[in-house]
Amino acid sequence: MAALNRLLRTSFLGSLSRMSTTAAPEGGGRFVPELAVPKMGAGPRRDHRERGVQWVFLGCPGVGKGTYASRLSQLLGVPHIATGDLVREELSSSGSLAQQLSAIVNQGHLVSDEIIIELLSKRLQNGASNGESGFILDGFPRTIRQAEILEGVTDIDLVINLKLREDVLLKKCLGRRICSQCGGNFNVASIDIKGENGRPGINMAPLLPPPNCAAKLITRSDDTEEVVKERLRVYNDTSLPVEEFYRKRGKLLEFELPGGIPESWPKLLRALNLEDHDDKQSAAA
Numbered sequence: 001m002a003a004l005n006r007l008l009r010t011s012f013l014g015s016l017s018r019m020s021t022t023a024a025p026e027g028g029g030r031f032v033p034e035l036a037v038p039k040m041g042a043g044p045r046r047d048h049r050e051r052g053v054q055w056v057f058l059g060c061p062g063v064g065k066g067t068y069a070s071r072l073s074q075l076l077g078v079p080h081i082a083t084g085d086l087v088r089e090e091l092s093s094s095g096s097l098a099q100q101l102s103a104i105v106n107q108g109h110l111v112s113d114e115i116i117i118e119l120l121s122k123r124l125q126n127g128a129s130n131g132e133s134g135f136i137l138d139g140f141p142r143t144i145r146q147a148e149i150l151e152g153v154t155d156i157d158l159v160i161n162l163k164l165r166e167d168v169l170l171k172k173c174l175g176r177r178i179c180s181q182c183g184g185n186f187n188v189a190s191i192d193i194k195g196e197n198g199r200p201g202i203n204m205a206p207l208l209p210p211p212n213c214a215a216k217l218i219t220r221s222d223d224t225e226e227v228v229k230e231r232l233r234v235y236n237d238t239s240l241p242v243e244e245f246y247r248k249r250g251k252l253l254e255f256e257l258p259g260g261i262p263e264s265w266p267k268l269l270r271a272l273n274l275e276d277h278d279d280k281q282s283a284a285a
């Protein structure tokens with residue numbers, strides 16, 4: 001854990017990410033990664049007014065973390081860093097790690113903390129050398145250990161916990177499509193669930209691709225029914241405690257999605273006190 005911490009801290013401090021072997025408390029040698037967090041001005045715990053926001057998105061697979069994190073990153077001018085994207089980039093390379101990762105990801109399991117921290121450290125490092133400040137993390141932390149490591153190296157300002165009922169999550173994952181050429185994300189699922197027994201209904205229109213992407217759509221290899229169900233199980237088992245970790249620290253903003261992007265985006269901005277920000281951006285555009 002101490003060494004994992006150091007890797008993140010080193011990355012935030014602007015030196016090279018690395019892995020190291022340290023002695024486990026009980027004396028056995030244990031391979032422990034460190035998350036290296038690049039230096040952003042005065043240091044990893046730089047005052048939040050002098051840097052971009054440091055936010056985290058939590059939520060089950062398919063809830064829309066990527067969609068809303070990416071919109072907020074454009075609005076606030078901070079990078080959107082999705083560890084799932086880092087894993088998929090690695091998967092598309094011919095490196096030896098790719099084979100190992102593909103077996104784990106296609107079973108719906110989590111990649112080891114060591115590997116994910118190394119990928120994240122590298123990404124933070126590259127960003128720091130390009131002058132990035134702040135971040136919106138999506139898909140990290142996903143284990144208590146990852147949350148503790150992150151807490152050990154930098155301050156997280158806010159954690160947004162997106163929520164959606166499980167039957168909708170499954171439909172959304174199965175409807176996900178990516179344009180193999182431009183990388184655009186779409187969703188062909190049309191969700192229209194009527195309210196019953198006091199439970200509100202939910203309506204989400206599909207997010208269809210433009211004509212030039214329509215013939216180039218691909219599906220993520222881990223978006224099959226069996227694997228999505230396993231990912232939901234893993235989330236409830238391993239990542240739900242991360243919600244509690246941040247709830248106890250008073251950093252968790254719970255946000256139940258009321259529907260698709262047209263209904264949810266304005267409500268999310270209101271919950272984040274960012275409505276004015278959005279108006280200014282639109283006026284400037």
Ligand SMILES: Nc1ncnc2c1ncn2[C@@H]1O[C@H](COP(=O)(O)OP(=O)(O)O)[C@@H](O)[C@H]1O
Nearest residue numbers: 061062083084087105109110111116139140142
């Ligand atoms: N923080 C993390 N810790 C461990 N594994 C991760 C992490 N982030 C991503 N992964 C791996 O990458 C896969 C895809 O992640 P992601 O795109 O975030 O999927 P999801 O749609 O399940 O939220 C995960 O199922 C997992 O195998």
